[in-house]
Amino acid sequence: MRPxxxxxxxxxxxxxxxxxxxxxxxxxxxxxxxDAGRHFSQESAVQHALQLLDEGANILDIGGExxxxxxxxxxxxxTAAEELGRVLPVIVEVHRQRPSALISIDTYxxxxxxACVRAGAEIVNDVSxxxxxPEMSRMLAELKCGVVLMHARGRPEExxxxxxxxxxxxxxxxxxxxxxxxxxxxxxxxxxEHIVLxxxxxxxxxxxxxxxxxxxLNQLHSLKFPLLAxxxxxxxxxxxxxxxxxxxxxxxxSEKKxxSEKKDAPPDQRLYGTLATVTAAILRGAHIVRxxxxxxxxxxxxxxxxxxxxxx
Numbered sequence: 246m247r248p249x250x251x252x253x254x255x256x257x258x259x260x261x262x263x264x265x266x267x268x269x270x271x272x273x274x275x276x277x278x279x280d281a282g283r284h285f286s287q288e289s290a291v292q293h294a295l296q297l298l299d300e301g302a303n304i305l306d307i308g309g310e311x312x313x314x315x316x317x318x319x320x321x322x323x324t325a326a327e328e329l330g331r332v333l334p335v336i337v338e339v340h341r342q343r344p345s346a347l348i349s350i351d352t353y354x355x356x357x358x359x360a361c362v363r364a365g366a367e368i369v370n371d372v373s374x375x376x377x378x379p380e381m382s383r384m385l386a387e388l389k390c391g392v393v394l395m396h397a398r399g400r401p402e403e404x405x406x407x408x409x410x411x412x413x414x415x416x417x418x419x420x421x422x423x424x425x426x427x428x429x430x431x432x433x434x435x436x437x438e439h440i441v442l443x444x445x446x447x448x449x450x451x452x453x454x455x456x457x458x459x460x461x462l463n464q465l466h467s468l469k470f471p472l473l474a475x476x477x478x479x480x481x482x483x484x485x486x487x488x489x490x491x492x493x494x495x496x497x498x499s500e501k502k503x504x505s506e507k508k509d510a511p512p513d514q515r516l517y518g519t520l521a522t523v524t525a526a527i528l529r530g531a532h533i534v535r536x537x538x539x540x541x542x543x544x545x546x547x548x549x550x551x552x553x554x555x556x557x
Contacts, residue, residue, distance in 0.1 A: 247530040247553060250471045253438040255367040255390035259347070261441075261471045261532040265546040268349065268535040269294075269302030270477065273331040274311045290335045291342075298346055301543035304368065305339065306535060307332050307361075308351030312372050312397075312448070314404045314480070318353070325356040332357070333364055340365035349393070355380035362388045372397050372448065374426040375433075386434030393441045393473055394430060396423050398449025407449055412457025419444050419458060424468055441533065442470045446522075447479040455481040459522060462529035474526035475535035477542075482518035483509035520545045528552060 249262030259266070273290045294305050309331035310323040332350065339346055349368035350361035355378045358369045368391035375381040375394065385392050396419045399407055410418065423442050431437055444465060446455050455476075465472055476482065487509050510518070516538055523534050523542050527549035536542040 247532065248466060250532070251438065252391055252441060252471060253389075253436065254347075255362055255388065257347075257367070259391070264550050265527050265531065266303040266533045267301060267539055267542050267546060268304040268306050268473070268533055269297035269300070269539045270535060270537045271297065271305055271307045271335070272311070273307060273309045273335055287334045287338070291338045294335065294339045294346075295342065297539045298343060300540040302539045304347045304349055304533070306349040306351050306368075306370055307335055307339075307366075308370075309357075310352070312401050314401055318377065318400050318402070325354045328352065328354065328357050329360055333360060336361055336364050336366055349391070353377045353381065355384035358384055358390075359388065362390050367391055368393065370443075371395065372445070374423070375430050376426065382430050382433035382435065385430065385439075389436075390439065391441070392430070392435060392439050393443055394423065394427055395443035395448065395473075395475075396426075396445035398445070401448075404449050407451075409451050410454060412454065412461075415450060415454045415458055416461050416464065420465055420468065423465070427468070427470065437470075440470055441473050442468060443473040443475060443535075446474065446476045447481060450481070452481045452484040455479070459525055459529065462526060462531060466530055471532040472530060473533040473535060474523070474531040476522035476526060477519050477534075477536040477538070478512045478515045479519075479522075480509065482515045482522060483511065486510035486515065486518050516541060524549045 247262050252259040252261050271290055271294045297305060309328040336348055339348065348366040349370045350358060350366040351370045352358055353371050353373040369385060370393040371381060372395045375385060427440055427442065444458055520541055523536065524545050526534055527546055534542060534546060
């Protein structure tokens, strides 16, 4: 179910497969979908990062630009200078206080990747799989850092208008494009041993399109790369947990238009749904899970790993 690898990073190697690694999310943004800017200040972001390490995070994924649905990226988004102003002081301070901490920078910009790796980050987590910045592939080859290539179907500003795909079609698309994009990065000089692939749950996939991808995640092992799954607090979980509006209490017994509307569970109420997807991803062979709630995920991963161990 889960082949073993050694993931080569900027300054060390990391064994993948014997147990699940947990990547904790640190959003240094004012508009993140998951925490609404709760850790936007440098002090708050650093304290949150240290807390995640204390809770058992193996990797910290620090990001300074939201890629929530509808947000503009590229020229219409956050500039590299603005992004660096957010994340660089956090990386430097976390590295100062915890020199052994393994830090990932969540960015699609080559300039940001370079500065952050030089400041102590050892992984670049690129949601565009090195496609949105023409300099990124060359930069990753130069930095010799760990690389996460994520599948995104279009850009965030396009996601609401994308045509829907069947489960089989989505899985085929993700596998085909990750194979193509990883080959392009390798052709640019990045060594295969530096790469991890992420199918990009929620990134250009409508609600129901994520479940077949999760259920058949193990089929992506045919690509011969380690796998990362980032399902934490995603909208497809909130959609599944949606609760019917109680129109009878609010509007009496008479039926009115909108009485059958559904309201997605908000991000801070998606923990248990997230843990279900984390467990499913591990049992389908994910080597790394990216989460906001580290302690519960660490415990879920420990039990899921014990289940996997009985199938060896």
